[in-house]
Amino acid sequence: MLKIILSGCNGTMGQVIKQFTKDDDSIKIVAGLDKFPEKYNNNFPVYENPRQCKEEADVIIDFSHYSAFREIITFAKQHKLPLVMATTGLSDKNEKQLQLLSKEIPIFRSANMSLGVNVVLDLIYRATKSLEDSFDIEIIEAHHNKKVDAPSGTALMLAHEIKSAKNETSHFIYGRHGKQERRNKNDIGIHAIRGGTIVGEHTIVYAGLDEIIEIKHTALSKNIFAAGAIKAAKYIADKENGLYDMKKLLNNE
Ligand SMILES: NC(=O)c1ccc[n+]([C@@H]2O[C@H](COP(=O)([O-])OP(=O)(O)OC[C@H]3O[C@@H](n4cnc5c(N)ncnc54)[C@H](O)[C@@H]3O)[C@@H](O)[C@H]2O)c1
Numbered sequence: 001m002l003k004i005i006l007s008g009c010n011g012t013m014g015q016v017i018k019q020f021t022k023d024d025d026s027i028k029i030v031a032g033l034d035k036f037p038e039k040y041n042n043n044f045p046v047y048e049n050p051r052q053c054k055e056e057a058d059v060i061i062d063f064s065h066y067s068a069f070r071e072i073i074t075f076a077k078q079h080k081l082p083l084v085m086a087t088t089g090l091s092d093k094n095e096k097q098l099q100l101l102s103k104e105i106p107i108f109r110s111a112n113m114s115l116g117v118n119v120v121l122d123l124i125y126r127a128t129k130s131l132e133d134s135f136d137i138e139i140i141e142a143h144h145n146k147k148v149d150a151p152s153g154t155a156l157m158l159a160h161e162i163k164s165a166k167n168e169t170s171h172f173i174y175g176r177h178g179k180q181e182r183r184n185k186n187d188i189g190i191h192a193i194r195g196g197t198i199v200g201e202h203t204i205v206y207a208g209l210d211e212i213i214e215i216k217h218t219a220l221s222k223n224i225f226a227a228g229a230i231k232a233a234k235y236i237a238d239k240e241n242g243l244y245d246m247k248k249l250l251n252n253e
Pocket residue numbers: 007008009010011012013014033034035036062063064065066067068085086087088089110111112113114149153225
């Protein structure tokens with residue numbers, strides 16, 4: 001049985017994971033971490049400070065907030081705990097810190113744990129290569145009104161994938177407010193919509209001369225992120241130190 005420490009357990013995703021795993025005998029949440037430990041009645045202890053947590057575990061899953069980043073990586077490092085990092089809004093510096101730390105513990109990093117978005121990553125890599133510079137590329141994402149970071153981690157991950165497929169320097173342009181100039185051909189526009197209970201939508205628009213291609217992923221439930229995170233936890237629990245992602249998991253690397 002895989003023993004999990006769930007960071008951000010009293011948040012939306014934390015509670016989805018709790019529900020998702022409750023009838024699964026192969027997984028047990030042994031402890032939770034959260035800024036508001038009393039918010040829910042959980043069937044595991046919840047600590048405000050990771051230093052209070054003494055439970056033994058095989059892996060830590062983090063769906064919390066970028067402000068918790070330092071204490072989560074410190075905790076994972078001290079306890080040599082494989083880490084599934086799902087939180088978004090991390091800085092480039094934080095992403096580099098994850099790379100460095102992955103020399104000491106196995107780390108699984110993905111801004112989107114769904115299977116579908118990771119297939120889209122592959123599709124847009126190939127579309128971008130095929131279309132070369134003849135199409136302008138823009139990304140539009142939409143999420144619920146409780147989301148605190150923008151653009152979404154997924155939109156950034158998609159933009160980096162496009163950039164890696166283009167053999168030139170792409171510029172990420174976040175909206176165009178106040179920009180009194182034409183679009184540059186190397187721009188990748190990234191646009192965020194927030195409202196209601198939208199679970200998550202990502203549309204990659206390829207606009208060419210007299211034709212448009214759109215590749216779109218729509219999340220209909222947060223269960224897809226929970227399922228992916230659990231799969232990731234099982235996958236890295238006994239892996240060598242290193243940085244892992246969905247591509248590696250899907251390719252069984
Ligand atoms: N990778 C993915 O597939 C994926 C999917 C969904 C959400 N997310 C990301 O996961 C994160 C959480 O999403 P959510 O919708 O559950 O958010 P949420 O706001 O509902 O929950 C976050 C939880 O973290 C806790 N928290 C906040 N700051 C903290 C701190 N400094 N220390 C400890 N706990 C703290 C909050 O009390 C809350 O319970 C976000 O960054 C979101 O973008 C990633």
